[in-house]
Amino acid sequence: MTELPLFDLETRLGRLSDVDRDIGSLAAGGAGCLFATFVLFVLNSTLAVIPLIGFLAVTGYGWYAHQAETARALTFLATASTILILGLITVYVFVEALPVLQRMGVRLFGFTEPVEVFGVTLIPSVESYWSTSQHVYSLIPMIWGTFVTTLIATAIAAPLGIAAALFLAEIAPPLVRETVKPGVEILAGIPSIVYGYLGFVVLNTFLYENLEMANLGSLFLVGLVIGLMALPTVVSVADDALTSVPDAMRDGAVAMGLTEWQTMKSITLPAALSGVSAAVLLGIGRAVGETMAATVILGHSQVLPDPLQDVFDNTETLTSLIASQYGNANGLHMNALFTAGVVLFVTVLVLSIAARRIELRMDRKLGGGQ
Amino acid sequence: MSYTAESELVVDNTSTAERLASAVVGLGLVTFVFSLVGVTQVVTAETTILGISLYDFLAGGLLLMGVGTVSLGIGSRTGVFNTSPDATPGAVTAALFGLGAFALAGLVASQSLGLGTVGWLLGATLVGGVTFAGVALAPEDIGSTLPPGVAAIGVAVAILAGIITPAFAWEPEGFSATLTGSMAIPLLLAASTLVTMWGGAKAYEGYGSKGRQTAAYLLVGINAVSIIAVLVALLLFIASKGIGPAFEGFSLVPFEWPFVTNGYSFRPEVVNGVFPAIMGTIWLVIGAVITGVPVAVAAAIFLTEYAEQGRFVGAVEIATNGLWSTPSVVYGLFGYAFLIPRLGGTTSLISGMLVLGFMLMPLCLITSREAIKAVPDEYRDASAALGVSRWETIRSVVLPAAMPGILTGVILGVGRIAGETAPILLVMAGGLRDDAPNVLGSFEFISSPPFVANDALLESAPALPYQLYATITAGVSAENAAAFGWATAFVLLVVVLSFYALGIASRLYFRRRLNA
Structure with missing residues (x-):
């Protein structure tokens, strides 16, 4: 749905005709399908392929009927995907690291001696730097x-x-x-x-x-x-x-x-x-x-x-x-x-x-x- | 009468100084090259030149250089040579010489004289300070020739007199390494030669700002030439080690090239080859190009043709740069956490393709954007003036004009990802194998979602860079393993560098055509 404002340039002429409504519903359908594909893929479901087919169908029809608008929407999606990929990398690497971040806390940066400044212990000591048996x-x-x-x-x-x-x-x-x-x-x-x-x-x-x-x-x-x-x-x-x-x-x-x-x-x-x-x-x-x-x-x-x-x-x-x-x-x-x-x-x-x-x-x- | 005579005399004297200075620099270049080769131990103390052992020979050269430089300085000061030195050599020169003297004196005091920490620190500070003050206060000709000359003579005498021999060993406290004489002597010779050459080059132009320019150019030039020489030597070394095993059993008619057309069969009578790895790398590149390039080009079109500079574009730029610089091993971790559980649960070819596609995307996005930006606005205006719509203009005017630039970016990007090992390590793996992945033949339609299955994509496949890593982890001590590794490294190098050469050549070609 977020793509809709993109078509402002086209609608500026003020002719809210059938064509515009057609494009609007296509955009909504395509975006919905893509979103569903993404969610299902993240949830690790093979069903993700069904909305993907839907997305491809909508895009194919859009390309046939309204090429300019479809191209614009697709390039926008590609641009947004850079942010999405960086976001995914950030989220997944952080989430996987979370259990140890929680377990170790600041001791992730701990020495075998406690780090003290003016008698206040900033980072408690670790028994050994890297022990997979004691975690x-x-x-x-x-x-x-x-x-x-x-x-x-x-x-x-x-x-x-x-x-x-x-x-x-x-x-x-x-x-x-x-x-x-x-x-x-x-x-x-x-x-x-x-x-x-x-x-x-x-x-x-x-x-x-x-x-x-x-x-x-x-x-x-x-x-x-x-x-x-x-x-x-x-x-x-x-x-x-x-x-x-x-x-x-x-x-x-x-x-x-x-x-x-x-x-x-x-x-x-x-x-x-x-x-x-x-x-x-x-x-x-x-x-x-x-x-x-x-x-x-x-x-x-x-x-x-x-x-x-x-x-x-x-x-x-x-x-x-x-x-x-x-x-x-x-x-x-x-x-x-x-x-x-x-x-x-x-x-x-x-x-x-x-x-x-x-x-x-x-x-x-x-x-x-x- | 006197005017002409004097003028002739001056010309004559100048050329003597010039000849002496060129001799110092020329001798220095030879000594430097030999010392550098000496560091690699290709030539050692046992090497003899004209019946003299290498180190003595080089030290003799350094001694001559030192004497020459000192006489150049003294000759200039006493007026024998016609020069135009500045008042002082400058604070930077003085500080560097002071530091050098500090280090040399410190080493001599602590190692040769055996003084304690307090003793050598005191002595070194004293010598360094005196050198600094002396150079800073001395006129330029004396200040920039005497210290290097004296140091060169000192180093040369120490080597010739046998104070520093190949048997020399210095174990710095707190380091688990020993500086042996066979390493220390060439290093010392090289450093001393460089500084002395600098003094000689200054004297060649008669000091002053021109002298400083010549001396600086000399050092900067030596640096550039050395860097390229080292890197080219590295390539040649790999080629010399790898060409032999890579062309084992090679014949042109009938065409046979077992190393490239065979798999890794573990049978002693068959030549082990890298065919599966080459096919794996080709599939990886194809998959990455299919995933990465269309998205990158589309995003580049949106950013240059549709979007207005704003918060969204700013965020995309940050994201692109972030993706561009994210270490490859982090991509590997991401693939391990995100892709593998969703694509069959094991390391697989398709995960490798996608991860490399994600890596390729920002590389291509940046170059495609530059290429589209470089299309002159006149093209767009002319097209618009003919009544062509925006998208038609992009499709039939802008994209064709930008295509060479986009292609160049894709080729360079492919060169980079084809050599990546770290992400493959985590998401694809796949060691030494006999059979190549059969991707096209493994497509199958099934009745349950996702309706299409391809076993070849869902299992790990070999790839050239990973194969090289696998050779190392399998242990190069095994018979022929090292030779196999060198040959793999050679093939990988040829593949990756050809991509780079192709990309750079096409860029040069189109840039030249654009400027013409």
Whole structure:
């Protein structure tokens, strides 16, 4: 029924004729059928197929009789489905996580020592971080693992990526740029499992032998591999941000007698800063959500490294926790894995909204200046 | 008389300095490349060049560079070389050199001299502080050549004199790793070479803002070239490992390519292949395109052609970006919780298709929207002026014009989802198999709802990325397992990167045609 206002444009002519009434009933019928299909599917009933056939029939007749209006209604439905899918993901991941969220409460982020501020216990202690037999689940080791790998990956991808983007966008001759840029974009497509395989078969043993490590697999290697993986993406997006800075700004600086490098440092980079930081945030988002490389490289132990800063120790990240344990998980254990999903989902959503905000500001700034 | 003579003298002197500086940079490039290769242990201390062991050879080069850089600085200060340095090298340079000196001095004090925490901290702070103050106060030519030159000479002497040998081992406290000499020496050489080259490049242009530009360009260029070299080396490495097993038993006439046309049969006499996985990936892509692309294009049409900027569009944009950035493993969890119980209760091909379709949707929506936006308004106006209705305009003018852009987006999106492993892991699984999923042949009509059944869609199917993961979990130590994995990785890489290459090529082609 919500589609009805859409037809205002058509009804504006004021002719509430039979045709309009026909369209109105069609829209109501189609919407009703679709809604019934959705409800029945969510209720897990095979009967969902009956209203689906009804919907298809209504759409088919609508397409035959009133193509323009039907097309408009269908495109609206498609648009609304983006919100619906995000809503479904949010609801289902949260609902599955709920039993453990209720059971653990703030202790989901608990340490083995209680967290106290001025003698007030903020987070009570947990007996162990991750025990499937006692159903004690604290995400702290995994959050630490994700944090450390993301930090290492960003420390590699951000400075090197931005510098390479600067080279591509500002320094390289056009011919080099035109051949290298597509190459970098293709390299951005290397699937993460391939990096993971390389890390698992080659790099793990290489570091184990050459750094005389105590164990195979380390947060350090995961961070290194993810950083390498995120590099082409950061280069490509940062390059786009740099090239979108209007030439007039550069010309002004050069006319003032600045060298090209000074122009880059003091004009181009600051002007593109928001776009470049959006590129970095994007890279961070990718690093946080990267699953396969971490899963195959790490040795999976759900404890904090001892001592904490030991990045060569073997712990776990949020993503690799899910990927390595879903197979033998059920009941509360599976719900616990969903809490890791919730933390990931929320983190990346916040990052994405921040990146979007920054990008919009950049558009306004550069667009408004012209 | 004197004027011409002097001028000639100046030209001559400048070129001497330039030649010296180019020698430093050139030597540096060679040393840097060898050091970088040295980090990967492809060349080690046992490698000899002209009868000298590699590390000594590189250290000799570094020593020459150090001496050259120091003489460039001193020559400029004493007026032998004609230069135009600024008053100081700047606070940033001073701070970086100070930090470097702090780290070097700290390592020497704690490791070689064996001082305690207080001792090395005090010594390092002292050396770092003096370096910082010295560089900050010194004229630019001295400040930007002397510290790197001296450091280079120091590092080179330490290696040549055998203070740091491949047997050297430093176990930092609180880390379960040891920095061995065979890793430390190339790393130290590479870092020291970079800084010295920077000083040499500055001297080449006679310091000042031009010198800084040249030096910065050098470092930025080396960085860009190294990144691409590393990534390309990675591709070549995988290809070199994978091509052999992937083309085992290959023949053109009669056409035979067992790795691509066989299944995984567990029989020793037959070449194990990835045919089922390739078919699985193809079905996944087809299913995802059918679910994701029409919805994405329709939504893009609505957003660009019908909707007014408002709260609804804002919400859709947030949702699209949210979907776009949601980690793939969360999609997998969603599929596990929502789709699997409603589609047969087990991991299945159709769940994989739908989840990948949901992932593909935002990717295609964003690119399709851009493509439709890029259609010039003149097209729409001209069509409207001819009395064509809005929907007819969209169907026969806007969509055809935007089609190349939409297709490009679809191809790039497909490339991305074809390599996804994490969601498949949770909703589809399907390990090493001998037979490919038979989707078309499994359709059946039944009398109870949902009236159509397809067993092939409702059971798990293999897919290339998951197959690679399965190879790892099955253990690469098994006979031929590693080779099978490399070949799978190679095929997966070829499939995914061809999608990317195709998408990018078509984008370039249409962009060029649009601009022409």
